[in-house]
Amino acid sequence: MNAQVNMDNRGIEFGFGFLSQEASFDIQFSLIDYDGSRSYARAYLVGLLNTLLVSFIGIILCTILGVIIGVARLSPNYLINKTASFYVEFFRNVPLLLQIFFWYFAALRALPMPEDAPLIFGSSYMTIKGLYTIAPVWNNFDVFFIALIIALIVIYFFNKFAKRKQEEEGKQYPKFFISLGIFIVIPALTFIVGGVDLSWSFPELKQLAKTSFTYEGGLGIPPELIALTLALTLYTATFIAENVRAGIQGVGKGQKEAAASIGLTPSQVLKLVIMPQALRIIIPPTTNQYLNLTKNSSLAAAIAYPDLVLVFAGTAMMQTGRAIEIVAITMATYLSISLTISVFMNWYNKRIAIQEK
Amino acid sequence: MFKYLKQLTSLVAMVAVLFTFSTESMAAKKSKTLKNTQKKGFVRCGVSQGLPGFSNADAAGNWTGVDVDVCRAVAAAVLGDANKVKFTPLSAKERFTALTSGEIDILSRNTTWTLSRDADIGLTFVGVNFYDGQGFMVRKSSGITSTSQFKDGISACTNIGTTTELNMRDFFNSKGISYTPVAFEKADEVVAAYDAGRCDTYTTDKSGLAAQRTKMSNPDEHIVLPETISKEPLGPVVRQGDSVWEDIVRWSLNTMIEAEEYGVTSANADMMKTSENPQIKRLVGAEGEMGAAFGLDNEWNLRIIKQVGNYGESYKRNIADTGILPDRGPNELWTKGGILYVPPSR
Known part of the structure; x- marks a missing residue:
């Protein structure tokens, strides 16, 4: 080779032994315990989790925003419709790196210094050094967490039961409200009987000089995370909005009329007839946007x-x-993340695809 | 079956192309780098992306600085013309890969000489052209005048991929101060973020602090603290494995420093040929065969001094007269209280 x-000629060795060496540099922001005395492998994990964090938040937010904008573009209201179009055309046609710089450098400069920052919602300060907000301090968090999981399991079985009842007897339960109730009540009980306790830690101003x-x-959220999330969300949401619009417009007009003629309410039309068909068009290109x-x-x-x-x-x-080693590992990591998202989205796509019987 | 075979073949071919791309056999007996440089007609030199005084391009694209002058000296020596240099601006992160992969032949980019860099990654440091140390910059209005006034929770802006990140950790750990490192890829962004108030302090080599201060919106509002927290000997680097090229770069730098020691300048170099002092005569190629070992002619060092000047001239032109660091400090000759001391050319 x-x-x-x-x-060999240049005296460069190849190997992955360096991963266990001490990294000896610190990282600004980490989801797990880290300082410079940990290994390079640990530093890798910190970086990976930070990438996953910003991707995860970005995907959730851009989906929500994308759907709202996509639906707004179809609104008969002139103002809403045009505002949504303008948003899409503007944000998808400016290079992403520029947008990141804009949010970080231009928007950051406009924020107040920590000592001048006004209190927002009685709990947070938005400053040039980041967002400082309240942090929960838990007692017996594990009990609370188990209760949450139990609540989810109960909701799952309740929904199965409700579906069977509807199929057998035609009886409809207010599924959403009952689920929400279960989700709140079971974890809430742990405060009374499980010894769970929650208090809040408030950010306090400290003078350095x-x-x-x-x-x-x-809880301090660095401005870098905020700027990056904002830029990624606003940029990607434009593409998702277009996917959503295309999906809804791709469903024949007759479908809506036919659904209305058998007496379904407008929200039922959207939920039971339009969306299931639109999703088939929306999901594949949206997978690309997530990637x-x-x-x-x-x-x-x-x-x-x-x-x-x-x-x-x-x-x-x-x-x-x-x-060579590090670039190879990094490439393999991005490849794995992308393939994982693809596999999940393909599975979801198959699930909602037309089932030939 | 055949379909897959075809795909496989093209994949293998692609991989093969990828690896032969950077082929460069080092078996050649004489300096391959020297031969290539003379064939191309220019020296390929890696510099910073813009650090006033060290390597900085003006609006017309002319590079100046003490780091730039090292490459110009080599070009004068091996090609006879100090302007025959192709400069490649590199980030801290890219610099070593660019050198080891053969994209450049000299890296002269305010790079700190450390054991691990010298021994580990296929590089050879040839000398020191600037003795530096890491320091801190703060806003004057903060009232901080010494690093001993730093408190827990301080945030420090810096570059990634430098010894700075490691020194900073050592410093804050030894003082027991908790801090937030904010590390950017490019120096311009570090300056912009610090200038905007994202960080309480900006840390890098003191020469870098002095140079970057000139780029800030209001330079007078900032001061560099007196403490120096590390040794940063900066110098040019070459690829490991071409000892002739290594020697050429080393002695090009040494010639500049020694010329200052003996008072040989770009203005008087020609006249010095008739000097009484044999040491000076050797420096301007009037005695001995000082270029033969490198495969160069005898006036290689004279050309360096004539076209680029001695170290003192370079320092004055780039660093002192630009107001970056008027005081030479340790970068003064050993005969004048500094630590610049090079082996003799003989």
């Missing part, structure tokens, strides 16, 4: 959000000099 020969302040306590969003999150490096590329393919690569 030529690469091997070249590396004469004109330099920060907040202590509570794009995840891969685009690697632009984080430009604004210091410590994602996989910045932490691992950036700092770790520099400190170890293991370019």
